[in-house]
Amino acid sequence: MTPTDEAADSVLLRTEGRAAYLTLNRPKALNALSHTMVRRVDEALTTWEHDPAVETVVITGAGGRGLCAGGDIRSIHADARSGGDASAAFWRDEYRLNARIARYPKPYVALMDGIVMGGGVGISAHGSVRIVTERSKVAMPETGIGFVPDVGGTYLLALAPGELGTHLGLTGVPMGAADALLCGLADHFVPADALPALAADLAAGAVSDVLPRHVREAPEGRLAADREWIDHCYAADTVEEIVDRLLAAGTPAAKEAAETILAKSPTALKVTLAALRRARDLGPLERVLEQEYRVSCAALSAPDLVEGIRAQVIEKDRAPRWSPATLAEVGEADVARFFAPLGARELSLADNAPQEVPW
Known part of the structure; x- marks a missing residue:
């Protein structure tokens, strides 16, 4: 199969009426x-941006089973083991695409049904109209494979109310x-069985007219009721203190969060906390993506990424041997190296921040 054939098969494109439809088509890999x-999606967005017949893009x-389970981490594992540069090249284009989606000039409607994780x-x-369903499972689970939330994930999590983003970033739940x-x-929120009608209606009508016919109230979640202990525990300055506060909180949910955190890569946890705190002060999404690119490239040469993917995805023994093995062994210098400038290899994005759009 040629690269052109692969692109056509893995990302399906069509236009109908006023809408353009983009379908990620690797269902056996949960559309990883x-x-x-990434290149195919970017090329399509370029075409549709300049096509006056296209008013709305739907992905x-x-x-x-899901919109997208993330990046192709088996490929990242192979690249990291061999010391290659394919992953860095992939992230460069992926993060540019993330920034482009955030400032896309037409409504970008994402149907976030089922599994939506990492690159998903x-x-x-970052789209302007983001639809979830009763089947949605949205997560940034990178600390479980020795990695750190990327694709603008630290930007999004840093903007979450209180310390909810810190909780989600560290635990990956x-x-x-x-x-x-x-x-x-x-x-x-739109019920899953209403998504086909919603998507079809967008071919004939504007987003502002179509959405009210399909949007419903979402079933009750969990996090709102847990805000008190989450905001207190995760406001701590270090991962160690966060864990101590969770264990002392006296609630089963907090204890479960602590146990979840302690199973993750100690290095990834400390880098994630630092990345989230830095993201709050960096400004627009582009600046955060540039930081994430440094962190991701540094992770390629760290032992935990290869080991985490081995344990969770390749061999699936679910028993990663992290190095260092404990939070106490991860020093400030170990964390700082993930944020070191890359020199000529830096990712440099446009200065314009994502624009507010009325959809």
């Missing part, structure tokens, strides 16, 4: 993003519809 797919995932969040949650709405990663 390859470099070829969905094939297979019925990047290709959807998935959000349902109501929690995604609360945290600002989604805009509207």
Whole structure:
């Protein structure tokens, strides 16, 4: 199969009436993003941006299990093991696409049904109209594979109310519809069985006219009721203190969060906390993506990324051997190296921040 054939098969494109439809089409891999797919999406957005017949772009995932489970981490694992540069090249284009989606001049409607994780969040949650359903599972689970939230994930999580983003970034736990709405990663709830009608209606009508016919109230979530202990515990300055506060909080949910955190990569946890705190002060999405690019490139040469993917995805023994193995062994210098400038390899994005859009 040629690269052109692969792109055509893995990302399906069509236009109908006033809308253009983009379907991620790797259902056996939960629509995980390859470099070829990222380029295909970017090329389509360029075409549709300049096509006056296209008023709305709709993105969905094939297979019925989810929009996108993230990047192709098997490829990242192979690249990291070999010391290659394919992952850095992939992230460069992926993060540019994330920034482009955030400032796309036409309504970008993301149907975030089912699993939406990692790169799936990047290709959807920066859009102007983000739809979740009762089946949505939205997450940035990178600390579980020795990695750090990227694709603008630290930007989105840093904007979540209180310390909800810190909780989600460290634990990697998935959000349902109501929690995604609360945290600002989604805009509207539409029942899953109504998505085909919503998508079809966008071919004939404007987003502002179509949405009210399909939007409903989301089922109750979990995070709103947990805000008190989450905001207190995760306001601590270090991961160690966060864990101590969670264990002392006296609630089963807080204890469960502490246990979840302690199973993740100690290095990834400390870098994630630093990245989230820095993201709050960096300004627009582009600046945060530039920081994430430094962090991601540094992770390629750190042992935990290869080990985490091995344990969770390749061999699936679910028993990663992190190095260092404990939070106490991860020093300030170990964290600082993830944020070191890359010199000529820096990702430099446009200065214009994402624009507010009225959809």
